[in-house]
Amino acid sequence: MLTIDRATHDAIIAHARRDHPDEACGVVAGPIGSDVPARFIPMLNAAMSPTFYEFDSGDLLKLYREMDDRDEEPVVVYHSHTSTEAYPSRTDINLAGEPGAHYVLVSTRDGADQSGPVDFRSYRIVDGEVTEEEVRVVDRYEDVAATQQKAEH
Amino acid sequence: MAIEVRIPTILRTYTGGERAVEGSGATVTELIDKLEVDHPGIQERLLENGEARRFVNIYVNDEDIRFTGGLDTAVADGDTVVILPAVAGGSASGF
Numbered sequence: 200m201l202t203i204d205r206a207t208h209d210a211i212i213a214h215a216r217r218d219h220p221d222e223a224c225g226v227v228a229g230p231i232g233s234d235v236p237a238r239f240i241p242m243l244n245a246a247m248s249p250t251f252y253e254f255d256s257g258d259l260l261k262l263y264r265e266m267d268d269r270d271e272e273p274v275v276v277y278h279s280h281t282s283t284e285a286y287p288s289r290t291d292i293n294l295a296g297e298p299g300a301h302y303v304l305v306s307t308r309d310g311a312d313q314s315g316p317v318d319f320r321s322y323r324i325v326d327g328e329v330t331e332e333e334v335r336v337v338d339r340y341e342d343v344a345a346t347q348q349k350a351e352h
Numbered sequence: 353m354a355i356e357v358r359i360p361t362i363l364r365t366y367t368g369g370e371r372a373v374e375g376s377g378a379t380v381t382e383l384i385d386k387l388e389v390d391h392p393g394i395q396e397r398l399l400e401n402g403e404a405r406r407f408v409n410i411y412v413n414d415e416d417i418r419f420t421g422g423l424d425t426a427v428a429d430g431d432t433v434v435i436l437p438a439v440a441g442g443s444a445s446g447f
Binding site for chain 1: 360361362407409411414416418434436437438439440441442443444445446447
Protein backbone atom coordinates (compact mmCIF):
# COMPACT_ATOMS: atom_id res chain seq x y z
CA MET A 200 0.00 0.00 0.00
CA LEU A 201 1.10 3.54 -0.74
CA THR A 202 0.39 6.06 2.00
CA ILE A 203 0.77 9.60 0.73
CA ASP A 204 -0.18 12.97 2.15
CA ARG A 205 -2.86 15.07 0.48
CA ALA A 206 -0.52 17.95 -0.44
CA THR A 207 1.95 15.68 -2.28
CA HIS A 208 -0.88 13.74 -3.95
CA ASP A 209 -2.40 17.01 -5.18
CA ALA A 210 0.99 18.36 -6.31
CA ILE A 211 1.53 15.30 -8.53
CA ILE A 212 -1.90 15.80 -10.11
CA ALA A 213 -1.27 19.53 -10.59
CA HIS A 214 2.04 18.75 -12.33
CA ALA A 215 0.31 16.27 -14.65
CA ARG A 216 -2.42 18.81 -15.51
CA ARG A 217 0.14 21.52 -16.16
CA ASP A 218 2.29 19.46 -18.54
CA HIS A 219 -0.62 17.86 -20.43
CA PRO A 220 -0.53 16.83 -23.31
CA ASP A 221 3.13 15.94 -22.61
CA GLU A 222 3.87 13.36 -19.96
CA ALA A 223 4.90 14.77 -16.59
CA CYS A 224 7.38 12.97 -14.34
CA GLY A 225 9.10 13.23 -11.01
CA VAL A 226 10.07 11.65 -7.73
CA VAL A 227 8.96 11.86 -4.13
CA ALA A 228 11.98 11.17 -1.96
CA GLY A 229 11.92 10.01 1.63
CA PRO A 230 14.32 8.84 4.34
CA ILE A 231 15.88 5.46 3.47
CA GLY A 232 13.76 2.61 4.77
CA SER A 233 10.91 4.87 5.93
CA ASP A 234 8.50 4.27 3.02
CA VAL A 235 7.37 7.86 3.60
CA PRO A 236 7.17 10.00 0.43
CA ALA A 237 8.21 13.27 2.07
CA ARG A 238 9.96 15.50 -0.47
CA PHE A 239 8.17 16.26 -3.74
CA ILE A 240 10.62 16.73 -6.63
CA PRO A 241 9.00 17.46 -10.00
CA MET A 242 11.44 16.69 -12.83
CA LEU A 243 11.74 17.99 -16.35
CA ASN A 244 10.66 15.51 -19.01
CA ALA A 245 13.72 15.74 -21.25
CA ALA A 246 11.81 13.87 -23.98
CA MET A 247 9.06 16.55 -23.96
CA SER A 248 6.72 14.02 -25.47
CA PRO A 249 3.07 13.01 -25.09
CA THR A 250 4.09 9.32 -25.16
CA PHE A 251 7.49 9.15 -23.45
CA TYR A 252 9.29 10.55 -20.45
CA GLU A 253 12.92 10.54 -19.43
CA PHE A 254 14.83 12.47 -16.79
CA ASP A 255 17.72 14.46 -18.25
CA SER A 256 20.92 12.53 -17.47
CA GLY A 257 22.53 15.53 -15.73
CA ASP A 258 19.39 16.16 -13.65
CA LEU A 259 19.32 12.46 -12.78
CA LEU A 260 22.86 12.49 -11.42
CA LYS A 261 22.16 15.64 -9.42
CA LEU A 262 18.98 14.15 -7.99
CA TYR A 263 20.64 10.91 -6.87
CA ARG A 264 23.62 12.73 -5.40
CA GLU A 265 21.28 14.99 -3.44
CA MET A 266 19.25 12.04 -2.16
CA ASP A 267 22.49 10.29 -1.20
CA ASP A 268 23.67 13.32 0.78
CA ARG A 269 20.35 13.47 2.62
CA ASP A 270 20.09 9.70 3.25
CA GLU A 271 17.01 9.55 1.07
CA GLU A 272 15.74 7.19 -1.60
CA PRO A 273 13.09 7.53 -4.29
CA VAL A 274 9.97 6.35 -2.43
CA VAL A 275 7.67 7.29 -5.33
CA VAL A 276 8.51 7.56 -9.02
CA TYR A 277 5.58 9.14 -10.84
CA HIS A 278 4.60 9.98 -14.39
CA SER A 279 1.48 10.71 -16.36
CA HIS A 280 -0.17 9.06 -19.32
CA THR A 281 -2.03 11.68 -21.31
CA SER A 282 -4.13 9.60 -23.69
CA THR A 283 -4.18 6.14 -22.13
CA GLU A 284 -5.12 4.67 -18.76
CA ALA A 285 -3.05 4.96 -15.59
CA TYR A 286 -1.55 1.50 -15.97
CA PRO A 287 2.13 0.68 -16.66
CA SER A 288 2.84 0.21 -20.37
CA ARG A 289 5.24 -2.43 -21.65
CA THR A 290 7.81 0.40 -21.88
CA ASP A 291 7.22 1.38 -18.24
CA ILE A 292 7.74 -2.22 -17.18
CA ASN A 293 10.87 -2.76 -19.29
CA LEU A 294 12.51 0.42 -18.02
CA ALA A 295 11.49 0.28 -14.36
CA GLY A 296 14.81 0.51 -12.51
CA GLU A 297 13.79 1.07 -8.89
CA PRO A 298 12.46 -2.20 -7.42
CA GLY A 299 11.90 -0.54 -4.04
CA ALA A 300 9.79 2.35 -5.33
CA HIS A 301 6.07 2.88 -5.63
CA TYR A 302 5.41 3.62 -9.30
CA VAL A 303 2.57 6.14 -9.42
CA LEU A 304 0.73 6.64 -12.69
CA VAL A 305 -1.81 9.33 -13.28
CA SER A 306 -3.95 9.65 -16.38
CA THR A 307 -5.06 12.98 -17.75
CA ARG A 308 -6.83 11.49 -20.76
CA ASP A 309 -10.32 12.58 -19.73
CA GLY A 310 -9.87 16.32 -20.11
CA ALA A 311 -7.85 16.62 -16.93
CA ASP A 312 -5.95 19.59 -18.32
CA GLN A 313 -9.22 21.47 -17.89
CA SER A 314 -11.12 20.26 -14.86
CA GLY A 315 -11.76 16.63 -15.77
CA PRO A 316 -10.95 13.75 -13.43
CA VAL A 317 -7.41 12.47 -12.92
CA ASP A 318 -6.87 8.80 -12.29
CA PHE A 319 -4.20 8.23 -9.60
CA ARG A 320 -2.91 4.65 -9.18
CA SER A 321 0.16 3.00 -7.69
CA TYR A 322 2.15 -0.13 -8.56
CA ARG A 323 5.17 -2.14 -7.64
CA ILE A 324 7.24 -3.14 -10.66
CA VAL A 325 9.82 -5.82 -9.84
CA ASP A 326 11.56 -8.08 -12.38
CA GLY A 327 8.90 -7.32 -14.99
CA GLU A 328 6.03 -8.13 -12.60
CA VAL A 329 3.39 -5.46 -12.01
CA THR A 330 1.38 -5.45 -8.80
CA GLU A 331 -1.21 -2.76 -8.23
CA GLU A 332 -1.52 -1.54 -4.65
CA GLU A 333 -3.99 0.45 -2.63
CA VAL A 334 -3.44 4.21 -2.34
CA ARG A 335 -4.24 5.79 0.99
CA VAL A 336 -4.31 9.59 1.07
CA VAL A 337 -3.86 11.10 4.53
CA ASP A 338 -3.92 14.69 5.70
CA ARG A 339 -0.55 14.40 7.41
CA TYR A 340 1.90 11.57 8.10
CA GLU A 341 1.92 12.38 11.81
CA ASP A 342 -1.71 11.27 11.95
CA VAL A 343 -0.78 7.89 10.48
CA ALA A 344 2.06 7.40 12.94
CA ALA A 345 -0.23 8.30 15.83
CA THR A 346 -2.93 5.86 14.65
CA GLN A 347 -0.40 3.07 14.25
CA GLN A 348 0.99 3.70 17.71
CA LYS A 349 -2.50 3.60 19.17
CA ALA A 350 -3.22 0.33 17.40
CA GLU A 351 -0.13 -1.23 18.90
CA HIS A 352 -1.25 -0.46 22.45
CA MET B 353 44.22 4.15 -5.05
CA ALA B 354 41.53 2.57 -7.11
CA ILE B 355 38.52 3.78 -9.07
CA GLU B 356 35.35 4.02 -7.02
CA VAL B 357 32.32 2.61 -8.83
CA ARG B 358 28.92 3.48 -7.39
CA ILE B 359 26.34 0.76 -7.94
CA PRO B 360 22.59 1.47 -8.22
CA THR B 361 20.10 -0.50 -6.10
CA ILE B 362 18.95 -2.65 -8.99
CA LEU B 363 22.49 -3.94 -9.69
CA ARG B 364 23.51 -4.58 -6.08
CA THR B 365 22.44 -8.20 -6.44
CA TYR B 366 25.71 -8.56 -8.38
CA THR B 367 27.85 -6.87 -5.74
CA GLY B 368 26.57 -8.66 -2.66
CA GLY B 369 24.57 -5.58 -1.68
CA GLU B 370 27.53 -3.22 -1.84
CA ARG B 371 26.71 0.36 -2.84
CA ALA B 372 30.22 0.99 -4.11
CA VAL B 373 32.97 -1.31 -5.34
CA GLU B 374 36.54 -0.83 -6.49
CA GLY B 375 37.39 -0.90 -10.16
CA SER B 376 40.42 -0.60 -12.36
CA GLY B 377 41.33 -0.09 -16.00
CA ALA B 378 42.36 2.66 -18.39
CA THR B 379 38.99 3.05 -20.13
CA VAL B 380 35.36 2.46 -19.24
CA THR B 381 35.44 -0.69 -21.39
CA GLU B 382 38.36 -2.08 -19.35
CA LEU B 383 36.67 -1.05 -16.14
CA ILE B 384 33.52 -2.97 -17.09
CA ASP B 385 35.60 -6.01 -18.12
CA LYS B 386 37.17 -6.01 -14.66
CA LEU B 387 33.79 -5.50 -12.96
CA GLU B 388 32.53 -8.58 -14.79
CA VAL B 389 35.45 -10.64 -13.42
CA ASP B 390 34.66 -9.53 -9.86
CA HIS B 391 30.85 -9.45 -10.20
CA PRO B 392 29.80 -11.94 -12.90
CA GLY B 393 26.65 -10.95 -14.77
CA ILE B 394 26.95 -7.22 -14.33
CA GLN B 395 28.41 -6.57 -17.78
CA GLU B 396 25.29 -7.75 -19.56
CA ARG B 397 23.26 -5.20 -17.59
CA LEU B 398 25.53 -2.38 -18.78
CA LEU B 399 26.28 -3.36 -22.36
CA GLU B 400 24.31 -4.59 -25.32
CA ASN B 401 26.13 -5.86 -28.41
CA GLY B 402 29.29 -4.19 -27.18
CA GLU B 403 27.63 -0.78 -26.80
CA ALA B 404 26.56 1.03 -23.66
CA ARG B 405 22.86 0.37 -23.07
CA ARG B 406 20.54 3.21 -24.06
CA PHE B 407 18.80 3.29 -20.68
CA VAL B 408 21.79 2.97 -18.39
CA ASN B 409 23.77 6.11 -17.61
CA ILE B 410 27.46 5.92 -16.78
CA TYR B 411 29.23 9.01 -15.43
CA VAL B 412 32.97 9.51 -14.95
CA ASN B 413 33.62 12.32 -12.47
CA ASP B 414 30.07 13.63 -13.02
CA GLU B 415 30.30 13.63 -16.83
CA ASP B 416 27.92 11.38 -18.78
CA ILE B 417 30.22 9.24 -20.96
CA ARG B 418 27.89 9.84 -23.92
CA PHE B 419 29.52 13.26 -24.13
CA THR B 420 33.11 12.24 -23.40
CA GLY B 421 33.86 9.41 -25.82
CA GLY B 422 31.50 6.68 -24.67
CA LEU B 423 33.09 3.41 -23.59
CA ASP B 424 36.50 4.70 -24.72
CA THR B 425 36.39 7.42 -22.07
CA ALA B 426 39.61 7.32 -20.05
CA VAL B 427 39.55 6.51 -16.35
CA ALA B 428 42.31 6.60 -13.78
CA ASP B 429 42.93 5.91 -10.11
CA GLY B 430 41.05 8.35 -7.93
CA ASP B 431 38.18 8.76 -10.39
CA THR B 432 34.60 8.15 -9.40
CA VAL B 433 32.30 6.27 -11.75
CA VAL B 434 28.55 6.40 -11.14
CA ILE B 435 26.11 3.98 -12.76
CA LEU B 436 22.44 4.97 -12.78
CA PRO B 437 19.54 3.37 -14.60
CA ALA B 438 17.60 5.95 -16.61
CA VAL B 439 14.32 6.99 -15.10
CA ALA B 440 12.17 6.71 -18.19
CA GLY B 441 9.01 5.19 -19.58
CA GLY B 442 5.71 6.28 -21.01
CA SER B 443 2.76 5.11 -23.00
CA ALA B 444 4.83 4.66 -26.18
CA SER B 445 5.58 1.09 -27.20
CA GLY B 446 8.83 -0.25 -28.56
CA PHE B 447 11.28 0.47 -25.78
